[in-house]
Amino acid sequence: MTAAEPVYRLGEFHALKAAGRQFLYLVPAGAIFELDDAAAVLLDSVGGGATHAELRQRLEARGVAEAEDVIEELRAARAIVTGDEPNNTPAEPPQDFPLQTLVMNLTNQCNLSCQYCYEFGEDKVATPEGKPKFMDLETAKSSVDFLLEQSAGRGAVHITFFGGETLMNFPLLKQVVAYANDRAARQGRTIDFSLTTNATLLTPAIIEFLSENRIGVTVSMDGPPELHDKLRVFANGRGSYDIIAPRVKALIAHHRTRPITARVTLTRGVTDVVRIFRHLKQDLGFHEVGFAPVTTSPDRLYAIDDRGMDGVLDQFHTLAEEWLEYALRGQMHGFSNVSDTIAELVQGVNKSHPCGAALGLVGVGPSGDIAPCHRFVDSDTHALGHISRGIDRAKQRDFLSRGHINTKYDCHSCWARPLCAGGCHHEAFVRYGDTGHPNLHYCDWIRDWTETCLKIYCSLSAQNPEFLDRFAERKALA
Numbered sequence: 065m066t067a068a069e070p071v072y073r074l075g076e077f078h079a080l081k082a083a084g085r086q087f088l089y090l091v092p093a094g095a096i097f098e099l100d101d102a103a104a105v106l107l108d109s110v111g112g113g114a115t116h117a118e119l120r121q122r123l124e125a126r127g128v129a130e131a132e133d134v135i136e137e138l139r140a141a142r143a144i145v146t147g148d149e150p151n152n153t154p155a156e157p158p159q160d161f162p163l164q165t166l167v168m169n170l171t172n173q174c175n176l177s178c179q180y181c182y183e184f185g186e187d188k189v190a191t192p193e194g195k196p197k198f199m200d201l202e203t204a205k206s207s208v209d210f211l212l213e214q215s216a217g218r219g220a221v222h223i224t225f226f227g228g229e230t231l232m233n234f235p236l237l238k239q240v241v242a243y244a245n246d247r248a249a250r251q252g253r254t255i256d257f258s259l260t261t262n263a264t265l266l267t268p269a270i271i272e273f274l275s276e277n278r279i280g281v282t283v284s285m286d287g288p289p290e291l292h293d294k295l296r297v298f299a300n301g302r303g304s305y306d307i308i309a310p311r312v313k314a315l316i317a318h319h320r321t322r323p324i325t326a327r328v329t330l331t332r333g334v335t336d337v338v339r340i341f342r343h344l345k346q347d348l349g350f351h352e353v354g355f356a357p358v359t360t361s362p363d364r365l366y367a368i369d370d371r372g373m374d375g376v377l378d379q380f381h382t383l384a385e386e387w388l389e390y391a392l393r394g395q396m397h398g399f400s401n402v403s404d405t406i407a408e409l410v411q412g413v414n415k416s417h418p419c420g421a422a423l424g425l426v427g428v429g430p431s432g433d434i435a436p437c438h439r440f441v442d443s444d445t446h447a448l449g450h451i452s453r454g455i456d457r458a459k460q461r462d463f464l465s466r467g468h469i470n471t472k473y474d475c476h477s478c479w480a481r482p483l484c485a486g487g488c489h490h491e492a493f494v495r496y497g498d499t500g501h502p503n504l505h506y507c508d509w510i511r512d513w514t515e516t517c518l519k520i521y522c523s524l525s526a527q528n529p530e531f532l533d534r535f536a537e538r539k540a541l542a
């Protein structure tokens with residue numbers, strides 16, 4: 065070996081097996097690579113380091129005929145590296161990154177008193193005192209104009225309506241849809257709408273409007289009555305299940321233009337994932353059901369402890385296995401926690417930030433304050449400007465710099481970072497008091513879950529690649 069000769073070492077990857085085959089998750093690229101026998105022999109031959117000539121020799125000694133091709137292939141994939149490769153950590157986004165999504169909090173009022181609510185509960189970041197409770201038409205129109213201005217170059221953009229309880233300001237929602245469609249059409253563009261609701265205020269007329277306007281609906285719902293009613297209650301403590309169940313059934317029966325999703329918040333005692341899934345999917349008929357553990361300080365009564373989170377993971381695995389069985393038959397299963405990660409893998413994401421907050425997405429509160437996302441709306445500490453003045457670029461830059469993967473040193477050696485990137489900024493603030501802090505309390509959990517989804521992706525790429533090819537389209541049509 066001469067000093068000038070580069071020495072190959074193993075690159076940064078996470079190896080996994082699925083469907084009897086071997087795969088590498090190539091971390092710097094966020095890409096998946098299937099190993100054939102020759103490539104596996106090469107990785108095994110690198111040892112503590114080897115020059116090109118040594119590698120070729122070792123491969124040939126082990127019967128690999130196309131040694132040069134194999135070395136080149138793995139070098140190009142960066143499964144082996146010499147240290148001279150250009151750094152490809154995700155770059156800082158440009159200052160004028162175009163918006164894709166505007167989340168409009170039409171009201172900060174809610175007719176339920178869910179005890180875990182991040183907006184009203186003990187961990188709230190909002191400071192709504194002295195601000196309007198309902199957005200007015202002028203603020204809403206300015207928000208639409210702002211979205212269209214700030215999304216130059218995008219043919220299609222997205223507005224999602226949020227609350228409080230979104231439907232408490234349904235008259236405004238209708239006006240916004242009409243206004244936004246008109247403004248977008250004049251520019252030869254389209255706007256896609258969605259909303260999140262607790263479903264208590266759904267009426268046949270509202271359902272008809274949502275269906276006619278192709279408005280995607282996510283219902284916050286925590287399962288069968290004995291689980292849902294534990295925390296999703298009215299101010300007098302009465303559970304909301306009996307009010308919403310018939311409305312949800314009517315919604316699913318009559319809203320025919322978009323899939324209807326349930327979003328479940330898991331809390332202590334509400335961790336029976338499989339049972340909740342069965343009820344929402346089979347008994348009520350939701351197309352997709354997604355779960356998220358409550359975002360809270362660990363000492364809250366409704367926080368899930370480590371044992372509880374292990375139980376959640378076990379049940380996620382059960383549903384993940386079903387998801388794969390369905391996908392191998394070419395069918396959608398409806399467990400969003402898998403679908404969402406598979407969608408990211410199909411796109412080959414390699415995140416600089418955990419989500420689009422303050423990047424392609426911002427939230428606007430009833431007062432017109434701009435926030436990184438819906439969860440920070442009405443918070444003076446986190447405001448990024450006002451709809452009348454636009455985004456304060458210095459504040460946005462500060463938020464994004466702190467949340468960038470490059471600043472999260474604990475994540476730099478983690479193979480799950482292309483998908484996780486440190487996790488939700490809001491959760492980080494609630495847990496650590498800093499939106500840019502990585503959510504280190506759940507790393508093992510996230511890595512286990514990420515590996516599960518990677519294996520599903522790899523199994524499909526080996527056994528039913530057409531499903532992955534058509535995944536985005538199928539997901540939208542589920």
Ligand code: SF4
Binds near residue numbers: 476481484506507508
């Ligand atoms: S927060 Fe944890 S799991 Fe996520 S990228 Fe960082 S180290 Fe990895």
Ligand code: SF4
Binds near residue numbers: 437439487488
């Ligand atoms: S900061 Fe958290 S809540 Fe907000 S968009 Fe990102 S992941 Fe979602």
